[in-house]
Amino acid sequence: xxxxxxxxxxxxxxxxxxxxxxxxxxxxxxxxxxxxxxxxxxxxxxxxxxxxxxxxxxxxxxxxxxxxxxxxxxxxxxxxxxxxxxxxxxxxxxxxxxxxxxxxxxxxxxxxxxxxxxxxxxxxxxxxxxx
Amino acid sequence: xxxxxxxxxxxxxxxxxxxxxxxxxxxxxxxxxxxxxxxxxxxxxxxxxxxxxxxxxxxxxxxxxxxxxxxxxxxxxxxxxxxxxxxxxxxxxxxxxxxxxxxxxxxxxxxxxxxxxxxxxxxxxxxxxxxxxxxxxxxxxxxxxxxxxxxxxxxxxxxxxxxxxxxxxxxxxxxxxxxxxxxxxxxxxxxxxxxxxxxxxxxxxxxxxxxxxxxxxxxxxxxxxxxxx
Numbered sequence: 001x002x003x004x005x006x007x008x009x010x011x012x013x014x015x016x017x018x019x020x021x022x023x024x025x026x027x028x029x030x031x032x033x034x035x036x037x038x039x040x041x042x043x044x045x046x047x048x049x050x051x052x053x054x055x056x057x058x059x060x061x062x063x064x065x066x067x068x069x070x071x072x073x074x075x076x077x078x079x080x081x082x083x084x085x086x087x088x089x090x091x092x093x094x095x096x097x098x099x100x101x102x103x104x105x106x107x108x109x110x111x112x113x114x115x116x117x118x119x120x121x122x123x124x125x126x127x128x129x130x131x
Numbered sequence: 132x133x134x135x136x137x138x139x140x141x142x143x144x145x146x147x148x149x150x151x152x153x154x155x156x157x158x159x160x161x162x163x164x165x166x167x168x169x170x171x172x173x174x175x176x177x178x179x180x181x182x183x184x185x186x187x188x189x190x191x192x193x194x195x196x197x198x199x200x201x202x203x204x205x206x207x208x209x210x211x212x213x214x215x216x217x218x219x220x221x222x223x224x225x226x227x228x229x230x231x232x233x234x235x236x237x238x239x240x241x242x243x244x245x246x247x248x249x250x251x252x253x254x255x256x257x258x259x260x261x262x263x264x265x266x267x268x269x270x271x272x273x274x275x276x277x278x279x280x281x282x283x284x285x286x287x288x289x290x291x292x293x294x295x296x297x298x299x300x301x302x303x304x305x306x307x308x309x310x311x312x313x314x315x316x317x318x319x320x321x322x323x324x325x326x327x328x329x330x331x332x333x334x335x336x337x338x339x340x341x342x343x344x345x346x347x348x349x350x351x352x353x354x355x356x357x358x359x360x
Contacts, residue, residue, distance in 0.1 A: 037293060099289065
């Protein structure tokens with residue numbers, strides 16, 4: 001198997017999600033935000049997530065990745081824009097815009113099943129989540 | 132037909148590598164307390180990480196008290212090479228792991244007598260991508276590139292170049308035999324990290340080693356006085 005850092009990250013993420021997940025509630029979706037600086041490959045990350053969560057409580061959960069782009073700043077005309085690639089020419093012709101990007105790698109949210117009591121309360125017109 | 136399952140979205144916002152980062156902070160605090168300047172050396176396989184450390188350890192004999200942690204996928208060869216020049220070397224076998232993590236550094240440090248040690252070299256697993264995002268508790272990160280890898284490698288590894296406190300360009304003695312565009316390489320580095328020093332070195336001929344050692348001395352003094360560059 002090809003060893004990639006996405007695998008370690010997927011393992012760390014799975015541990016983290018299980019720590020935060022309310023007991024007994026199935027996790028349907030996990031959302032992360034990834035700065036372009038991280039160089040994370042979405043396909044590799046998805047594959048690693050599926051492998052890491054296989055036959056665990058997180059099996060079948062969907063990994064949603066918010067891939068943040070590069071920000072390029074043109075030293076000639078001052079234009080700042082978002083770009084999926086690191087090196088790009090500015091519309092003014094300048095060939096060396098300065099790239100910056102975040103290196104964030106954050107768990108943003110998880111979506112879990114409502115528990116049975118809440119679901120029942122909702123179905124009968126009660127207030128979901130009311131204590 | 133069954134009712135669709137009702138779901139709740141729970142916002143969290145927490146760093147995915149939080150656990151590693153916390154371990155790294157503990158390692159950093161321990162090293163700082165002991166006055167140890169720690170270098171995380173990151174470079175591709177074959178870029179000359181071990182050769183550079185051999186030359187560095189040889190040159191530091193009698194000047195500094197170094198210790199070395201060396202990460203390797205499967206063999207003990209790097210550790211054995213370095214043990215000829217330094218009596219405090221711990222090999223970390225990562226198995227399939229493509230990078231070192233803070234927990235491995237913490238565990239390896241317990242195997243070393245750190246009394247009197249003033250500089251710690253951590254040779255990361257040969258890889259320009261995976262190690263960068265994993266904080267080890269180091270004082271500085273050094274990115275090692277070499278002429279034989281080609282002049283486009285800085286541009287292709289922006290995270291390392293951006294995160295590095297120093298860029299070393301190894302195998303400079305081979306320059307006459309290769310068509311390495313040094314100006315282009317340095318321009319790519321500058322675009323990503325405007326002020327990072329770039330030193331050309333040769334682990335085999337010794338070229339540039341004095342500058343590299345002077346950088347280590349200067350930055351360790353700065354770290355011990357609590358100053359930032």
